[in-house]
Amino acid sequence: MASSWTLDDFRGEFDEVEFVEKLTQRMGSTASATGAKFDPAPYQASFSRAVAAIDDLERNVTASIAKATKELAVADRAHQRKLKEHGATLDAVLERFARLDRRISSVAQTAVRIGDQLEVIDVAKQRNAYGSKMIGHFLSMTGERAAVPDAFKGQTLDDLREAASTVQALQQAAQDLSRLPNMDHAIKNISNAADEIENRLLKEFDQAWQANHVPGMRACAASLLEFEGGHLIARIIARIIGEVGPNPDPPDSVEQFHSELSRLMDSISNACSKYFPLIAEVFPQPEKVIKPFVERVYEDNITGLLETGVGALSADTNAYLAALEIGFDLNRKLMRSLTAQVEELKLPSDAVLTSFKLALKDHADGLFFQYRDTFISRQFDVLVRDSRSRIDRTLAILPQATDDNPLRSEYAVSITDWIRAVFQTHIVDALLDSFSIALARVDKLAEPSRLPEYVWRIYKTLVEIVNKPFLHRLADSILESMSDEDGGDMVAVENGCTLEFVGCIDAIVQRLNDFFDVEIAKRLQDSLNLLTNCAQERHELTVALESKMSRALRITLDLAMQCSARTLSNLQQKTDFRPKDDQLLPDGSGCSPAASAVVDYIGRHSGSAIAHLRGKNLDCYLHVLGLRLYDLLSNHIRQFVVSNAGALLLMADIRVYQDLVRQFHVSEVNDRFETLRHVVNVFAVPAESLGSLMNDDPVLAVERIPRDDLHSFIKMRSDYKQNNLRKYFA
Template identity: 25%
Template sequence: MKEDRKVATGNGPPLILDIEDFKGDFSFDALFGNLVNELLPSYQNDDADAAEGNDVLANGNLRIPSDATKAAQGLAMPLFPEVDALLVLFKDSCKELIDLRQQVDERLNSLKKEVSAQDAKHRKTLAELEKGVDGLFDSFARLDSRISSVGQTAAKIGDHLQSADAQRETAVQTVDLIKYLMEFNSTPGDLMELSPLFSDDSRVAEAASIAQKLRSFAEEDIGRKGIGAQPATGNATASRGLEVAVANLQEYCNELENRLLQRFDASSQRRELSTMAECAKILSQFNRGSSAMQHYVATRPMFIDVEIMNADNRLVVGEQGSRASPSDVARGLSSLYKEIADTVRKESATIMAVFPSPNEVMAILVQRVLEQRVTALLDKLLEKPSLMNPPPIEEGGILGYLRMLAVVYEKTQELARDLRAVGCGDLDVEGLTESLFSVHKEEYPEHEQASLRQLFQAKMEELRAESLSDLSGTGSIGRSKGASITSSQQQISVTVVTEFVRWNEEAISRCNIFSFQPAILASNVRAVFTCLLDQVSRYITEGLERAREGLTEAAALRERFVLGTNISRRVAAAAASAAEAAAAAGESSFKSFMVAVQRCASSVALVQQYFANSISRLLLPVDGAHAASCEEMAAAMSKAEAAAYKGLQQCIDTVIAEVERLLSAEQKVTDYRSPDDGIVPDHRPTTACTRVVTYLSRVLEPAFTSLEGLNKQAFLTELVQKLRTP
C-alpha cells in the first residue's frame, strides 16, 4: 500500500488497494500492519497513559485499582474505541480485494486469449518452416545425387584415361620388346649386335626383366604354334625365327645368371650385403631365384670344408680305431649340434638381409644340414647289426647299438627343435629328422628283443661258469661226506632277476623314445615285457628243477641203502651210516628247495610290481593290451608253479621217509604198553618220538619261513595227512 494513502474512517473515503502490493515478496503481516497502523497507535498511547496514572507504592509495587474504580472508569470511556473504525476498514478492504480479484481475472482471461492467438500463429509459422525444411532436404538430396553422378563420371573418365595411359605405356613397351626380340632373332649364337641395355652393368636388373619377358613370350608362341600345327609357310618361318630367339635368349640368360652369381660370390667374400641383396633380387627372376639359393647354400664352409667334417668326426667318434661310449658320443653331439645351431643362426641373419625369400633359403640350408652333415655322422655312429650274426657281447653286442641309437636320436631331435626355433621356412624338419632314422626304427623291436635274449644267454653262461668253478673247488669233499648234494648246484638269486628287470626298464625307456603313437608304443612295450616274462620263467623254473634234482638224488640214496633183515651186524652198521648220510642229504635238499621257492616267490612279486608300476600305464590306452599281458604273465609263471608243486611233493615224501626211518630205527617193542597190562602208563616221550619231533622242528622251520598264505596251509595240511596215514 502506498504511504500517502489514508485509512478510511466511519465517514471518510475508502482505502484503495493496489495490485502491485501483491507482487514480489508479498507479506500479509506487512499489509495488515499498513492498514491498522494509523488506528492502533492511539489505543496504545491510551494504555500507556493509564499505566502511568496508577499509584506506585513506596516499595515499588503497583497499586491496582479496585473494582469500583474500574466500573467508574468504564462508564466514563469505552475500552476499545477504534473497533468501529477497524470494522469499517476491514469491510472496505474486503470490497477492494473483491474488485482486485475481478480485475486479475479479467487480465488473466485477456492473457489467455492473447496466448492462444500467439500459439496459433506460432503453429502456423512452424508448419510453414517444416515445409521449407522438407524442400531444403529434397534439394540437398538432388544435389547429392548430382554430385555422386558427377563423381562417377569423373571416376570413369579417370579410369579410361588411366587405361589409355596404361595401354599407351604397354604399346611403347611392346614396341621396345619387339625391337629387342628382333635383335635376338637375328643370327643364332650372335649376341654382339644387341642393344647397350644388355651389356650395361648398371642396368642389369632391367635387362634381366626384359630378357625373361622375351623368353616367356617366345616360348609361349612356339608352344602355341606347335599345338596349332599350321601348314602355312609364313607361320613355319615365324616359328623357326622365334626358336632362334629362344636359343639366343636362353644363352644370354645363362650368361647373365653366371655373371650375377660371380658378382654375388665376390660380394659374399667381401661381406657386402647390399651388393649381395641386389644380385639376389635380380637372380630371383631366374627360376624364382632357386639357382642363387642353391649356390649360396652349397658354398657354405660347413658343407665344403674337409677340415670341418674331420673335426666333426673327431669330436663325436673320437680317434681313429677307438670305440666311443654312448656317454662320450652324447657329450660330443651336444657340443657339435650346438655349434651347428649357432652357425645356422649366424647364416640366418645374412639370409634375412640378402634374399627376397629368406624362408625358402632357410629351408634349403636346414635340409642340407640334416641330409649332409648329420647323415654323415649317423653313418659313422650307427652300424646296424645283423640279427642272424650279432656282434659279441664283449664288443657291446646289440645293446651297444641300441644305446648309441637312443643317444643319437635324442640329440638329433634336440637339434631339430633348435633349428625350428631359428627358422626353416615351410620345411618339415621333424619329419625329415624322423626319415633319417627310418632304417633303424623299422627293425627296432626285433633288435630290442634280440638284445634281451643275448644278455640273458650271456648271463646264463656266466652263472654256469661260476657254478662249475665252485664245483671244481668244493664238490669232491662235499660229496665224500654226503653232507650236501646241492652244494654245487646254483641257487635262484633275486639279484639276477632284478638285473633282468633293469634290462627291461632300459628297453622300455627306449620304447618311449622311439614310439610316439600309443598303439605302436603298446605293441613294442608288450613285446619287450614278454621277453622279461620268458627270461624270469626260464630262470626260476630251471632253478626249481635244479633244486628238485637234489631231492631226487637224496631219494635215490635212500632207496640204495634199504636192506633186508638177514644181514650181518657189520653190514647193518655200514647201511645205517649210509642211511644217515642219505637223510642228511635229504634234509639239505629240503632246505635248499624251500629257499628256492622263497626266492622264486620274491622274483615273481618283483615282476608283478614292475608290471604294475611301469608297464600297465603304457598298455591301458590300447584296448585289450593290458589283459593280454596279464594272461601272458600268468601263463609264463604257470611253468614255475608246476615245478614248485612237484618239488613240494618231493619235500613231503622226503620228510615222510625220514620219519619212517627214525621210527623204524628207534622204536622198540617195550615202548608200547597196553593199558590192559595194569602197568602205570609212562607219559614221557620215547627216544623215537623225541628224534621225530626234533627232526620235524628242524626241517619245517625253513618251510614256515619260505611259504606264505595258502601255500603254507596246503603244504602243512598235506604233510599232516600223510603223517597220520598208517
C-alpha cells in the first residue's frame, strides 16, 4: 500500500483532513477490489497512537524550550551582573592610572626644577671656585717675593694655554685695582709671570713654525694674540721681511733702478705668496698680521729704495721722471699682485689697499710735483684741440643748405646717408678712449688734492665738445629728415632709418653714461659738489637729447599709424565682413588682404624697433605701438557692418593681429587684443545666444569692458535692428 503513494501527494500545503480521507478512500478501494471486508479499527488504533506520540513530543519540546528560556534568563542576569562588576573595576583601574600619570608629571616637573636649581648652584659653585682660585692666585702675587703658583708651572701646551688665560685674567684684575694702595708688588709679579708664560708660548710657536705644524701654531697663536704688545705678530713680520733681503745701493741709471725695484717687488710678492696662506690658516684674523706686514715692508724697503733711487737720478730730469713713472707702475703691479693673493684667501683687502695708499702718499706728492703743472696744462690743450679737430673732420660732409632744398647737398648726398655715415665713424668711441687715457694720466701725475677739479674739467670739456657741436646737430638732422617734403618721412618709416638713428643716439648716450659711471663718478665720490656739477651736465645733455628723440619716436609712431590706417582704408572692403551671400562661409584659408598687409607692415616696423632700440626705450615703444594699433583696429572694426559669415573672417584677422603683438612681449597689449578677440565673438553667435555669451564670458563682464563700448560693437551686427539687440542694453 505504501508504494501507491507518490511525492506529488505531499507537495504544497499539507491538509491532514484531506490526507486521512485519501488514506481511508484508498484503503476502502483496496478492500473492495480484493473482496475482503474493510476493518478500520487497526488503522484507527495505529493512528491514535501516532497522534498521541506526536502530542507527547510536542509537550516535551515545549517543556524543553521553557526550561532553556529560564536558564538563558538566569545566565543573562549573571552576565549583566559580572559586566557591571568588570566596568566598575575598569573605571577604578583608569582612575588609578590617571592619578599615577599626574604623580609622574608632578615628579618630572619637580625633577626639572631641581635640575635647573642644581645647574644654577653648579654654575655658582664653579664661579665661586674660579673666583676663589683667582683670589688665591692674586693674593699669592701680592708679596714682595711672591712664589709663582703651581698653575703657572705646567709643561704641556694645554697647561700653558690655561696658564695664559689665568694670568691674563689676573692682569685685567690688577689693572682694575691699580689705584688701590699696596698693589705695586702684585702688578709687577703678575706682569713678570705673564712675560714668562708668553715667552714659553712663543718658544712653543717657534718649534711648531720650524716643524710646519699648523695645529700647534694655531693653538699657540690663539693664546698669544690675547697678550698685549703684539710680540707674536712682530716676530712673524721680521721673519718674512728677512727673506725679502736688504735694499741695494743707489742706482746709476734708470735701467738699474728699474731692475733693482723690480727685483724687490718680486721678492715681496713671492714672500707674500709663500706666507699669506700659512697666516690665513694659523690666525683667526689674518688681516691683523697682513696689514702691519704691508705697512712695514713699504716703510723699510719700498720707500727706502724709491727715495735713494729717485734721489740718485734727480740730476737728470728725464731719468728722474722716468724713475717716478717706473716706481708708480711697479707699485701698482705689486698692489694688484698682493690684492689678488688676498682675494684668493677670501680676506678683506680694503685694509691692505689702504695701507698701500697711505704708505706712498707722502712720497707720491713729492715725486710728481715738478712734472705735475706742466703736464696738466699741456694735456688739456692737446685734449681740446684734438677732439675739436676730430669732430670737424667727421662733420665735414654736412650737406650745404640751399634755398630750394635745405636737406640736399650740392653733391646729392641725402641727409639720411650723411647721418648714417657720421654714425659709422664711431667718433664718440674714439673720443671717449682719448678722454679715458687723459684721466688715467691725471690719476698718475696730478696733485691728489686737485685731482677732483681736473676730473671735472675733463668731463665738462667732453660734454661741451660732444653736446651741441655733434649730438644735437645729429638729432636736429634726424628730425629734419622726417619732414622732407619729397616724402622722406614715409621713406624713413618704411626702411627703419629713424629707428636706426634713434638707436644710435641712444647707444651714444648710454656710452656717455657708462663713461660717467666708470670714469667720473668713482673719481669724484669724495667730492660731492663737483660730482653734482658733473651729474647736472650729464642730466642736461640727456634730457635735451631724450626730448628730441622722443619727438622723433612720436612722429615715427604717428606715421606708422597713418600708414596702417591708409592700408586698412584702401584694402578693407565692406563685403569682407558682410558678404553678399551670407550663407557662403569663408573657406578658412586665411585673413583678409587688409589684415595681411597691416601685419606685414607692422611686423617689419616692430622688427626694426627691436633691432635698433634697447631697454626701456624699446619696451615703451612697443607698448605704445601695441596700444595704438589696438585703438586703430577697434575704431576700424566699428566702421563695418558684420554678418555671421563675415564674423569668421574678422575673427581670423584678429588672430593674426594677436600673433603679431605677442612678439612685443607686453602683457597689457596682449590683454587688450585678447579682450578684442572675445568682443568679436559677439558677431559670430546667433542673436538668441548673445545674452548667454555676454553673461557667461568673463572677459565680456562689465568690470572688463564697459557696456557702452560693447554696445558700440554689437550695433554693427547686420541683424541688430531685425532682432532688436538693443534690448540687452536697455
